[in-house]
Amino acid sequence: MKKKLILLFLLIYIALTSSGVDGEIGMSDYSLKNKRYLAHKHKIYKESILNRAIKDEVHMKMDIIENFPYLYSLPALPIIPPGGRVIKIGLYQNLKEVYISCNGNYSIYSSSGKIIIDENQVLSIKIPMGIIPSREIKKSGEIIKIKPQKMGNILNLIIKNTDYSYRVISFRGNFNIFLNSRGFLTVINELSLNEYLAGVVPNEMPSSFPLEALKAQSIVARTYTLTHLGKHKEEGFDLCSTVHCQVYGGLNTETITTNQAVRETTHKMVFYGDNLADTVYHSTCGGLTANVENVWQLPPVDYLKSVPTQDSYNTFQSEEDFKEFINNPVESFCQESRLFRWEKSYTREDLQNLLSESLPIILNYQAQLGDLIDISIERRSEDGRAQTLLIKGSLGEYRVKKDKIRWITSKGKINKDALPSTLFYIDKPEENIICFKGGGWGHGIGLCQFCAKGMALRGMNAEEIIEYFYPGCTLEVPDEKCEVKREKGNGRSEK
Ligand SMILES: [Zn+2]
Ligand SMILES: [Zn+2]
Structure with missing residues (x-):
């Protein structure tokens, strides 16, 4: 019976409205006005019938909305050197719908093919109608990938608040979206290590702290990230964006000084012997760690x-x-x-x-x-x-x-x-x-953040601060062997 119900919702909810502008988002659920998208329509439909027969999948409802009231463009991104591998950060796991825009064109890749959307349009992704969140819904095999067409373009996530207003949060990198096992949308931000750290450091340490303290924070956060990669593997990403892993706030939270700290420490990590150290850290030690x-x-x-x-x-x-x-x-x-x-x-x-x-x-x-x-x-x-x-x-x-x-x-x-x-x-x-x-x-x-501030004010540099809190460890810029070393890194349950 359940299977039949799921099959019932397998339709991709794509339909066409003739012309005109849809003001209310709720009213425009079935409007698709992008010509490039039309070219794919037939293929999409055919494939979905095929999927229905082969896979037990639930497709998300995609829609392109013009004149979305929360469109705005942002200034060009300050440059952050890539500084390491691409990582996946879990932003949300409890959304029923999400809206996405970009300052420039952006591409959507799904099982139905690729479409291009311009900066005046908003992509809406919703869980299929009739899906009641429950533990029994399987994770959809389909992952929708969203990428800006140009390096340096910013993607915006537009989330509906409970009072029906919206908040816009901007991110570097790409988004991956899928339906999770609880029947909600999981939104993942995929970006380079340094881009991620630029959105972490100002959330983990006040940006008013001295530069050497911010640099120490950048280095321990970078090392922590690599030793804890895959902590949320079962849920489809590397780290979450909360205090459980490291607080990550995206582009909106970046500051000039914290970005400088991330940039000036690119590739620098904490090693104990041949292995990356597990650089856990905390706010205030109180006189001894x-x-x-x-x-x-x-x-x-x-x-x-x-x-x-x-x-x-x-x-x-x-x-x-x-x-x-x-x-x-x-x-x-x-x-x-x-x-x-x-x-x-x-x-x-x-x-x-x-x-x-x-x-x-x-x-x-x-x-x-x-x-x-x-x-x-x-x-x-x-x-x-x-x-x-x-x-x-x-x-x-x-x-x-x-x-x-x-x-x-x-x-x-x-x-x-x-x-x-x-x-x-x-x-x-x-x-x-x-x-x-x-x-x-x-x-x-490990590292005490307020001590790092006190030490920097007394003239100690990032390296001295780190070596103080992780005795016997050294600061290194690893070569490509780091990937191998990282695999050996031991995981901890808490930061
Ligand atoms: Zn976590
Ligand atoms: Zn302390």
């Missing part, structure tokens, strides 16, 4: 070791030493960060409610807390990070470990309600108040 094995469930890595980033530093012999470190900090490279030191206070009742929601998600079972009796740090590692948090409730006793500790106040999710870091102690100033007092923001492993 973390050993990778103290944060994630991973074996130790030679170059992902704790390094102090402040004037004087002694190991924490006791909890009193640690409290002193938090409450009376000495000068540190990242002290300008607003989360260099932080405090989060909760009433016992509020924390109890948060824990009751967070624990089952973090521990992945029916963890029932009841009344909160006590919460304490059972074990702290030598780099100051909380290793085991002991939570005692009237209905049970629970232990949360390593970086997962941060999500106890955010219902198990990574969001603004989470504890900024695991570099904290618990204070109970009153019977009913529980206060987390800590330092730093992020997991604490």
